[in-house]
Amino acid sequence: MTIIEFARAIGVSPATVSRAIHGHGRISPTTRNRVLQSAQELGYTPNLNAQRLVAGRTNLIVLNCGPQPCPLSDMFFVESLQGIQEALCARGYGLLLNAPGNSPMRWVKALAVDGVVLGGDPGDERLAEEIAGMGMPCVVMGTRPIEGIVGVGSAVTGLQRGVRQVAQMLVECGHRRIGFITPCLLSEVLVLFREELARLGVELPTDYTVRTGVTPEEGASAARSLLTRSDPPTALFTRTDALAFGALTAARQLGIRVPDQLSIVGHDDVPFAKLTDPPLTTVRVDCTTEGKAAVDILFSLINQPGVPGRTEIIDTKLVMRETVASPQRRR
Amino acid sequence: MTIIEFARAIGVSPATVSRAIHGHGRISPTTRNRVLQSAQELGYTPNLNAQRLVAGRTNLIVLNCGPQPCPLSDMFFVESLQGIQEALCARGYGLLLNAPGNSPMRWVKALAVDGVVLGGDPGDERLAEEIAGMGMPCVVMGTRPIEGIVGVGSAVTGLQRGVRQVAQMLVECGHRRIGFITPCLLSEVLVLFREELARLGVELPTDYTVRTGVTPEEGASAARSLLTRSDPPTALFTRTDALAFGALTAARQLGIRVPDQLSIVGHDDVPFAKLTDPPLTTVRVDCTTEGKAAVDILFSLINQPGVPGRTEIIDTKLVMRETVASPQRRR
DNA sequence: GTGAAAGCGCTAACAA
DNA sequence: TTGTTAGCGCTTTCAC
Numbered sequence: 288m289t290i291i292e293f294a295r296a297i298g299v300s301p302a303t304v305s306r307a308i309h310g311h312g313r314i315s316p317t318t319r320n321r322v323l324q325s326a327q328e329l330g331y332t333p334n335l336n337a338q339r340l341v342a343g344r345t346n347l348i349v350l351n352c353g354p355q356p357c358p359l360s361d362m363f364f365v366e367s368l369q370g371i372q373e374a375l376c377a378r379g380y381g382l383l384l385n386a387p388g389n390s391p392m393r394w395v396k397a398l399a400v401d402g403v404v405l406g407g408d409p410g411d412e413r414l415a416e417e418i419a420g421m422g423m424p425c426v427v428m429g430t431r432p433i434e435g436i437v438g439v440g441s442a443v444t445g446l447q448r449g450v451r452q453v454a455q456m457l458v459e460c461g462h463r464r465i466g467f468i469t470p471c472l473l474s475e476v477l478v479l480f481r482e483e484l485a486r487l488g489v490e491l492p493t494d495y496t497v498r499t500g501v502t503p504e505e506g507a508s509a510a511r512s513l514l515t516r517s518d519p520p521t522a523l524f525t526r527t528d529a530l531a532f533g534a535l536t537a538a539r540q541l542g543i544r545v546p547d548q549l550s551i552v553g554h555d556d557v558p559f560a561k562l563t564d565p566p567l568t569t570v571r572v573d574c575t576t577e578g579k580a581a582v583d584i585l586f587s588l589i590n591q592p593g594v595p596g597r598t599e600i601i602d603t604k605l606v607m608r609e610t611v612a613s614p615q616r617r618r
Numbered sequence: 619m620t621i622i623e624f625a626r627a628i629g630v631s632p633a634t635v636s637r638a639i640h641g642h643g644r645i646s647p648t649t650r651n652r653v654l655q656s657a658q659e660l661g662y663t664p665n666l667n668a669q670r671l672v673a674g675r676t677n678l679i680v681l682n683c684g685p686q687p688c689p690l691s692d693m694f695f696v697e698s699l700q701g702i703q704e705a706l707c708a709r710g711y712g713l714l715l716n717a718p719g720n721s722p723m724r725w726v727k728a729l730a731v732d733g734v735v736l737g738g739d740p741g742d743e744r745l746a747e748e749i750a751g752m753g754m755p756c757v758v759m760g761t762r763p764i765e766g767i768v769g770v771g772s773a774v775t776g777l778q779r780g781v782r783q784v785a786q787m788l789v790e791c792g793h794r795r796i797g798f799i800t801p802c803l804l805s806e807v808l809v810l811f812r813e814e815l816a817r818l819g820v821e822l823p824t825d826y827t828v829r830t831g832v833t834p835e836e837g838a839s840a841a842r843s844l845l846t847r848s849d850p851p852t853a854l855f856t857r858t859d860a861l862a863f864g865a866l867t868a869a870r871q872l873g874i875r876v877p878d879q880l881s882i883v884g885h886d887d888v889p890f891a892k893l894t895d896p897p898l899t900t901v902r903v904d905c906t907t908e909g910k911a912a913v914d915i916l917f918s919l920i921n922q923p924g925v926p927g928r929t930e931i932i933d934t935k936l937v938m939r940e941t942v943a944s945p946q947r948r949r
Numbered sequence: 950g951t952g953a954a955a956g957c958g959c960t961a962a963c964a965a
Numbered sequence: 966t967t968g969t970t971a972g973c974g975c976t977t978t979c980a981c
């Protein structure tokens with residue numbers, strides 16, 4: 288049913304119907320109520336596409352997520368989604384999910400959305416500029432903000448707090464020989480960790496850091512190489528929980544008790560982290576808040592175009608569970 | 619830039635531009651190429667909202683997912699998404715994600731989508747009828763199909779195969795006293811499992827089945843209650859992997875070696891199932907295929923309205939890992 | 950093979 | 966307070 292048919296059916300003009308539905312424009316409460324009730328009864332709902340065409344707004348946001356599947360980013364993805372949907376919902380907005388591998392520019396160019404959230408992949412920087420260049424607001428998530436560009440905001444994870452807390456906690460517990468395992472070539476977490484340890488007077492030698500893959504198996508072998516040294520570390524910090532799972536396995540196989548003889552700390556707090564045996568002490572990344580912040584920033588950009596978006600940093604934090612204790616002599 | 623501005627800029631009529639872009643209608647290859655190239659150069663893209671208004675089609679599907687967050691359905695959700703996006707993408711369609719807690723009718727009534735995929739929650743049956751009643755095609759996922767309704771199709775997980783395989787495999791291994799743990803009041807899996815065991819001549823007594831919560835902790839205590847009996851089961855089958863994780867922990871705490879002294883089989887094959895120690899033997903649910911099937915069925919409904927949609931059943935299957943062995947005497 | 954013009958369903962400026 | 970009407974940007978008959 289179109290607005291004309293509906294208006295005719297209840298004996299008013301289309302304009303009156305529109306006014307009744309939107310609430311603005313002068314209209315008598317009586318008419319308004321009558322129209323609203325009739326709409327209910329006759330099941331009239333405005334055609335969203337027509338509304339969008341005339342309004343030049345879609346009340347839609349597109350989320351661009353990286354090339355899935357990756358078990359890790361999957362988790363981050365789902366959690367972000369919670370926050371994004373919540374914030375969107377509160378404003379009557381809908382969420383379009385861009386297909387992995389496709390460019391979100393498709394939606395931007397066709398004016399099919401009012402803004403875009405970039406999930407935080409390498410390459411997002413260039414993408415953000417391009418999007419903003421077309422006058423479409425955009426916000427990046429992930430780990431490194433984009434600043435100073437008109438129409439681009441950032442809601443990112445601040446890795447520093449959690450990593451510092453790990454360093455402090457480990458040192459306070461009495462650990463001095465600490466190992467670090469990462470899948471990255473250049474790990475920001477490693478840099479921060481080493482920095483903070485140094486500040487606390489503890490050195491993290493290069494040969495106590497090992498670079499490996501992303502699977503637990505690879506984490507296990509990395510841990511093994513560290514733990515079978517003549518002067519093994521008393522604690523292990525891994526860049527991801529998956530690697531920590533492997534470390535846990537390696538320790539068990541070597542007959543090293545966790546946490547008594549070896550402390551292990553993961554990073555990311557994936558759902559399974561609390562299910563390991565013992566439950567993994569790790570660093571929580573609050574993607575839900577990050578998603579919510581991203582949308583909040585996006586809306587401030589939508590409502591006030593022409594300015595650089597702000598940057599919000601969501602700090603990580605240490606979650607104490609049961610894989611850390613003061614070091615004891617092995618054997 | 620509108621089609622009129624663009625057409626004027628390159629010295630043709632809007633109609634010609636439209637024909638060039640869509641490829642149908644009579645148009646000379648020369649003009650077509652010229653228009654296409656100019657569009658590229660000048661950056662003209664048709665306004666999607668206008669296209670949708672005039673076409674009466676949106677090239678958009680809405681996915682309705684249940685009330686999140688639930689760690690389990692989250693996994694299913696992400697996996698389904700892969701299949702859904704893939705199938706959608708292949709047809710040039712986009713995906714709208716309905717916010718949890720909101721009714722997808724919002725999009726249906728406003729003609730903002732061409733079809734809907736229901737994630738598979740209780741209540742979907744009524745919803746499906748309502749949606750189809752408005753002439754909008756719809757497909758349910760999940761575990762129980764909806765059949766015989768015009769405009770409604772189903773792509774569901776068939777639990778039977780995997781469960782049968784578990785029963786057969788366990789019995790073949792020599793297990794006769796088998797325990798079952800579930801969070802459900804009425805578990806279809808339990809029914810199927812008991813049935814198949816009976817067929818194989820093995821009884822599953824009521825007091826070897828325990829109903830508990832969804833967390834691993836609850837799984838652990840359920841397992842403990844079974845394992846501390848005077849005649850404990852030699853194998854445990856749990857309705858979910860999370861419960862199996864708990865069973866694994868319980869066994870370890872009781873000093874029972876898995877799989878030598880106790881076999882454990884989970885269900886769902888969540889990502890972490892392969893990360894347990896030892897890796898969990900479980901039943902795989904192929905949500906990606908299910909999502910893909912759902913979209914395929916939805917499109918057949920979109921292209922041929924007025925008929926009941928077909929039902930596709932995606933069978934589960936046993937994934938052998940390392941938590942099952944032939945039973946040995948404990949102690 | 951190409952252009953002119955009518956409408957898709959809605960909103961908002963303007964009239965009444 | 967309400968109705969009339971001119972677009973929003975596009976596609977698609979229908980002439981040419």
